[in-house]
Amino acid sequence: MSEIERKFQPLFNPKSVAFIGASNNPRKWGFIVLANLINGGFKGPIYPINPREPEIQGLKAYASAADLPETPDLAVIVTPPLTVPQVIDQCVAKGVRAGLIITAGFAELGGDRERLQQKMVDRARKGKMVLVGPNCNGIMRPSSKLYSAMPPVFPPPGPIAVVAQSGNVATSIVLRAMKNGFGCSCFVSSGNEADLHCEDYFDYMAEDPQTKVILSYIEGFKDGRRFFQVAKRVTKKKPIVMLKAGGTTAGARAAMSHTASLAGTDLTFDGACKQAGVIRAKDMDELRNIGAGLIRQPLPRGRRVGIVTAGGGWGVLAADACVRVGLEVPTLPEETLAELDGFLPPWWTRTNPVDLVAGLREGALIRSLESLLRCPRLDGVILLGIMAALPVELLPRSASQDVIKRRTEAMLQMIIDVYDQFMGLADMYQKPVVVGTEFPFAIGDVENQMATMLGKKGYICYPRPDDAAVVMASLASYAEYLRSWA
Amino acid sequence: MSEIERKFQPLFNPKSVAFIGASNNPRKWGFIVLANLINGGFKGPIYPINPREPEIQGLKAYASAADLPETPDLAVIVTPPLTVPQVIDQCVAKGVRAGLIITAGFAELGGDRERLQQKMVDRARKGKMVLVGPNCNGIMRPSSKLYSAMPPVFPPPGPIAVVAQSGNVATSIVLRAMKNGFGCSCFVSSGNEADLHCEDYFDYMAEDPQTKVILSYIEGFKDGRRFFQVAKRVTKKKPIVMLKAGGTTAGARAAMSHTASLAGTDLTFDGACKQAGVIRAKDMDELRNIGAGLIRQPLPRGRRVGIVTAGGGWGVLAADACVRVGLEVPTLPEETLAELDGFLPPWWTRTNPVDLVAGLREGALIRSLESLLRCPRLDGVILLGIMAALPVELLPRSASQDVIKRRTEAMLQMIIDVYDQFMGLADMYQKPVVVGTEFPFAIGDVENQMATMLGKKGYICYPRPDDAAVVMASLASYAEYLRSWA
Numbered sequence: 004m005s006e007i008e009r010k011f012q013p014l015f016n017p018k019s020v021a022f023i024g025a026s027n028n029p030r031k032w033g034f035i036v037l038a039n040l041i042n043g044g045f046k047g048p049i050y051p052i053n054p055r056e057p058e059i060q061g062l063k064a065y066a067s068a069a070d071l072p073e074t075p076d077l078a079v080i081v082t083p084p085l086t087v088p089q090v091i092d093q094c095v096a097k098g099v100r101a102g103l104i105i106t107a108g109f110a111e112l113g114g115d116r117e118r119l120q121q122k123m124v125d126r127a128r129k130g131k132m133v134l135v136g137p138n139c140n141g142i143m144r145p146s147s148k149l150y151s152a153m154p155p156v157f158p159p160p161g162p163i164a165v166v167a168q169s170g171n172v173a174t175s176i177v178l179r180a181m182k183n184g185f186g187c188s189c190f191v192s193s194g195n196e197a198d199l200h201c202e203d204y205f206d207y208m209a210e211d212p213q214t215k216v217i218l219s220y221i222e223g224f225k226d227g228r229r230f231f232q233v234a235k236r237v238t239k240k241k242p243i244v245m246l247k248a249g250g251t252t253a254g255a256r257a258a259m260s261h262t263a264s265l266a267g268t269d270l271t272f273d274g275a276c277k278q279a280g281v282i283r284a285k286d287m288d289e290l291r292n293i294g295a296g297l298i299r300q301p302l303p304r305g306r307r308v309g310i311v312t313a314g315g316g317w318g319v320l321a322a323d324a325c326v327r328v329g330l331e332v333p334t335l336p337e338e339t340l341a342e343l344d345g346f347l348p349p350w351w352t353r354t355n356p357v358d359l360v361a362g363l364r365e366g367a368l369i370r371s372l373e374s375l376l377r378c379p380r381l382d383g384v385i386l387l388g389i390m391a392a393l394p395v396e397l398l399p400r401s402a403s404q405d406v407i408k409r410r411t412e413a414m415l416q417m418i419i420d421v422y423d424q425f426m427g428l429a430d431m432y433q434k435p436v437v438v439g440t441e442f443p444f445a446i447g448d449v450e451n452q453m454a455t456m457l458g459k460k461g462y463i464c465y466p467r468p469d470d471a472a473v474v475m476a477s478l479a480s481y482a483e484y485l486r487s488w489a
Numbered sequence: 490m491s492e493i494e495r496k497f498q499p500l501f502n503p504k505s506v507a508f509i510g511a512s513n514n515p516r517k518w519g520f521i522v523l524a525n526l527i528n529g530g531f532k533g534p535i536y537p538i539n540p541r542e543p544e545i546q547g548l549k550a551y552a553s554a555a556d557l558p559e560t561p562d563l564a565v566i567v568t569p570p571l572t573v574p575q576v577i578d579q580c581v582a583k584g585v586r587a588g589l590i591i592t593a594g595f596a597e598l599g600g601d602r603e604r605l606q607q608k609m610v611d612r613a614r615k616g617k618m619v620l621v622g623p624n625c626n627g628i629m630r631p632s633s634k635l636y637s638a639m640p641p642v643f644p645p646p647g648p649i650a651v652v653a654q655s656g657n658v659a660t661s662i663v664l665r666a667m668k669n670g671f672g673c674s675c676f677v678s679s680g681n682e683a684d685l686h687c688e689d690y691f692d693y694m695a696e697d698p699q700t701k702v703i704l705s706y707i708e709g710f711k712d713g714r715r716f717f718q719v720a721k722r723v724t725k726k727k728p729i730v731m732l733k734a735g736g737t738t739a740g741a742r743a744a745m746s747h748t749a750s751l752a753g754t755d756l757t758f759d760g761a762c763k764q765a766g767v768i769r770a771k772d773m774d775e776l777r778n779i780g781a782g783l784i785r786q787p788l789p790r791g792r793r794v795g796i797v798t799a800g801g802g803w804g805v806l807a808a809d810a811c812v813r814v815g816l817e818v819p820t821l822p823e824e825t826l827a828e829l830d831g832f833l834p835p836w837w838t839r840t841n842p843v844d845l846v847a848g849l850r851e852g853a854l855i856r857s858l859e860s861l862l863r864c865p866r867l868d869g870v871i872l873l874g875i876m877a878a879l880p881v882e883l884l885p886r887s888a889s890q891d892v893i894k895r896r897t898e899a900m901l902q903m904i905i906d907v908y909d910q911f912m913g914l915a916d917m918y919q920k921p922v923v924v925g926t927e928f929p930f931a932i933g934d935v936e937n938q939m940a941t942m943l944g945k946k947g948y949i950c951y952p953r954p955d956d957a958a959v960v961m962a963s964l965a966s967y968a969e970y971l972r973s974w975a
Contacts, residue, residue: 261801
C-alpha cells in the first residue's frame with residue numbers, strides 16, 4: 004500500500020464507522036445521513052454516538068467515542084460547531100484516523116468561527132487524524148458500500164470520481180452520471196477544506212485503480228500554487244475536468260459566503276488550467292459529458308472532424324458547433340467521396356457533414372462511419388441521429404403491452420450492438436467516435452433504460468450536436484496537452 | 490374565418506386527406522408517413538393513391554386523384570421528384586387546396602432540379618393550391634389528430650408551435666417539449682419553402698388561438714426583408730424564439746447543401762432579431778427552455794434577480810450565469826434582510842443568493858420566495874434545488890414497491906402543490922419565478938412523471954442554474970422589446 008492509499012484507507016475503505024451526533028429525529032441531519040449510511044448497505048459495524056439515547060435507528064448507541072468496543076477507522080461528525088474540537092479530542096484519544104465533519108458554521112461565517120475551525124484542525128493534525136469538511140455534504144465510496152452523505156442518492160461503483168466544493172453540485176454531477184448509467188469511484192463534498200484540500204483527493208484518485216476520470220467543482224483555492232502543481236502531476240495519468248464558479252462579481256460574493264472561497268479571476272484560472280492540463284467545463288452537464296467522453300475513447304491526433312448525420316439540420320448545427328469550439332470540418336478528399344458514392348443514394352450531397360439524406364438503406368450508417376475513420380484527412384467522427392438511420396419496426400399505437408415490450412427489448416439490443424460496432428471501429432482506427440442526438444423512438448422510461456444500458460458499457464448518446472462538438476474538442480485539447488509532455 | 494385561417498384550414502384542419510405515393514412496403518416513406526397518419530387517429534377519410542395496389546395498409550387505394558369520391562382538402566405527396574409537377578396538376582384539377590410535399594431532390598440539388606421546383610410551384614399557385622416543402626419531414630396538428638410526418642412521434646395538443654427548416658430538428662424540439670409535458674399546436678417542417686415560407690406559418694400561428702409561443706429553427710431566408718417584417722408584426726402578439734444555424738463557414742456550407750439556404754452572417758441576423766423582437770436561442774435545449782418559460786410567466790419589469798437556493802453551490806453558479814447573460818444580482822435592502830432573519834437560521838449568510846443553508850425547517854422556501862418577490866429592488870426570482878428544501882420522507886432501500894409507489898405519489902402531489910404556490914405568488918406580485926436544479930429524489934421514471942405532470946400545468950424545472958438565468962434574461966429582453974413599442 005502506498006503512503007497515499009494508507010492515508011485515505013480509513014476514509015474510503017473503513018472497517019467500521021462511528022457516527023457522532025446520531026439521531027432518532029427524522030428532521031435532523033444526524034438521522035438522515037445515518038439512515039443513508041445504513042440504507043447504503045455498509046458492511047462493517049456502525050456505532051451511533053449519542054449520550055442521551057440507548058439505541059439509534061435500531062443500532063446500539065454509545066455515550067462517547069471513549070466507550071466504543073473498538074477503534075473505528077472513520078468518525079462521521081454532525082454535532083454543533085462549538086462541540087467539534089472536543090469531539091476531535093475524543094476521537095484522537097481513541098485512535099480514530101479519519102473524520103468527516105458535516106457540521107456547518109465554521110470559517111464560512113468568519114471571525115470567531117474561523118478560529119474555531121483552525122483549533123479543530125490543529126488538534127486533528129496533532130493527533131494524526133485527517134479531516135474532510137467541515138460544512139460539507141459527505142463522502143461516498145460505492146465499492147465499499149459507504150454512502151455517508153446528506154442526499155439519499157446511491158450511485159453504483161464506476162469510473163467517475165467527483166470532488167466538489169459544494170455537496171449539492173456534487174450530487175447534481177453524480178445524478179447526471181447515474182442517469183447515463185455511469186457509476187462512481189468516489190464522491191467527496193470537500194466543504195471548507197480545513198484540513199484535506201481538493202488537491203489531496205486528486206492525488207488519491209490518481210492512484211485509485213477504480214477512477215478513470217476526475218470531475219471537480221471548485222469555488223476557490225486554499226493554496227492555488229499547490230493545487231496546480233498536483234493537478235499537473237495528476238493529469239498526466241488521468242484527466243481532470245473542472246467546473247469553476249465565482250468568476251463574476253456576484254458569483255464571487257456568493258462563493259465567499261458559501262465556502263469562504265476567494266474565487267480569483269477567470270482569466271488567471273484559465274491560464275493555469277491550460278498549463279496544468281485541466282479541462283474546463285462551462286456547466287454541470289458539460290462536466291458529465293466530457294467526463295463520460297474520456298472514459299473509453301481513443302484520443303484524437305488532431306482537430307479535424309468528420310460528421311455523419313441522419314438529418315441535415317443536425318449536421319448544420321454540428322458543423323457550426325465544431326467551428327465554434329475550435330474544431331475543423333474539412334471537405335472530403337475525392338477517394339473518400341468515391342467510397343461513399345458506392346452506397347449512398349445518388350442525390351447525397353458529397354460534402355462533410357455526410358447527410359444520409361433520409362435514406363432507409365441498411366448498413367449506410369456503419370459504412371459511412373468506416374469511410375470517414377479511414378480518411379486520412381480526419382481525426383475523429385461525430386455521429387448524429389443514429390436511431391433515424393436504423394431499421395426500427397413501426398408499431399400501431401394500439402399495439403399490446405407485450406408487443407411493445409418485445410419491440411423495446413429488440414430495439415435496445417440493436418442499439419447496444421450498433422454501439423459495439425462503433426466502438427470497435429473507433430478502437431481499430433484509433434480515432435474517437437462521438438454519438439449525439441437522438442433517439443426519437445425512445446421516449447420516457449425507454450430512454451432511461453437505453454441511457455443506463457449504454458453507460459454500463461461506457462457508451463453515451465449526447466443530447467445535442469453541440470455537446471458532441473464540445474466533447475470532441477475536449478478530447479483534442481487533452482490529447483494536445485499530453486503530446487506536449489511526451 | 491379570417492383570410493389567413495381560410496388559407497391554412499386545409500393544411501391544419503383538413504376534412505379528408507389524399508396520400509399520393511402510398512405504399513405497402515414498410516421500408517418506404519410512403520408506408521411510414523401513412524402509418525403515422527393512421528396511427529395518429531386522423532378522424533376524416535384517408536385516400537391512399539397508388540396505381541398498382543387495390544388496398545394500402547387496410548385502406549381502399551385509388552389509381553389517381555381524379556378517381557377519388559370527393560375532393561380531399563390536403564394531398565400528402567411522397568412520389569419521386571420528376572412526377573411531382575404532374576401530381577400537382579391532377580390535384581389542382583380535382584380542386585385540392587393544399588399539398589404537403591415530402592419528396593426530396595429539388596432545389597437543394599441545384600440546376601435542373603431548381604427549375605423542376607419552380608415548375609411545380611408555378612402550377613400550384615396558378616391552381617390556388619398552397620404547398621408545404623418539398624424536401625420536408627411533414628406537418629402535425631395534434632388538435633386535429635393530424636400526424637402527417639416521418640417520425641413516429643405523437644405530441645399531444647398544447648401551446649407550442651414549431652416551424653423548422655429541418656424536420657429532424659423540428660422533431661428534436663418537439664421531443665424536448667414532450668419530455669416536459671408540453672404539447673404542440675402545430676408542427677411544420679418547412680423544407681425548401683418553395684411556396685409557403687416560414688413567415689407564412691408565423692402569420693398563421695399569430696392568429697391561431699392554440700399557439701402561445703412559436704419555436705423556430707432557421708437555416709436561411711428566401712426573403713429576409715419580408716421575414717423580419719412579418720416577425721415584427723407577430724412578436725407584438727406572441728413570442729418567437731429562434732435557433733439560427735449556418736453562422737459559421739462549415740455550417741453555411743452544410744446549410745446550402747441541406748435546404749439550399751443562404752445562411753447570411755450571424756451579426757446581421759442578430760441585429761435584425763433585436764429589431765423584430767425575435768428571441769434567439771443558442772441550441773435546441775435553449776429553444777425549449779425559453780419557449781416553456783414564456784408560456785405562463787408574468788414578464789419582468791427589469792433585470793434585477795433574486796435567487797433562493799437550497800444549496801450554496803447552485804447559488805454561486807446561478808449568480809455567475811445571471812451576470813453572464815446580462816442580469817443583475819443586487820444585494821438586498823435591510824428591510825428584506827430583516828424579514829428573512831425572521832425565519833432563516835441565525836447563520837444564514839444575509840446576501841443574495843439567499844442560501845437556505847441546508848435548513849430543514851418547513852416553510853422557509855415559500856417565505857423566502859415571497860420576501861424576494863415583495864422586495865422593490867428585484868424584478869424576478871430564481872429558485873434552485875427546491876426538492877432539497879421540501880420535507881421528503883426517507884425510505885429504507887428495502888421498502889416495498891407499494892410503499893415506494895405511495896411515497897412517489899405523495900411527493901408528486903407535494904411538488905405540484907408547491908409549484909401552484911410559486912405561480913400564485915408570481916401572479917400576485919407580477920414577477921416571474923423561474924425554477925431550476927433539481928429533483929434528487931426523482932430519478933429515472935419518477936423524474937419523467939414529474940416533468941410531464943408539471944408541463945401539463947405549464948410548469949417546468951430547468952436542469953441547470955444556467956438555464957434558469959438564460960430564461961430569465963430572455964423574459965427580460967422580450968419585456969423590454971414590448972415596452973419599447975407600448
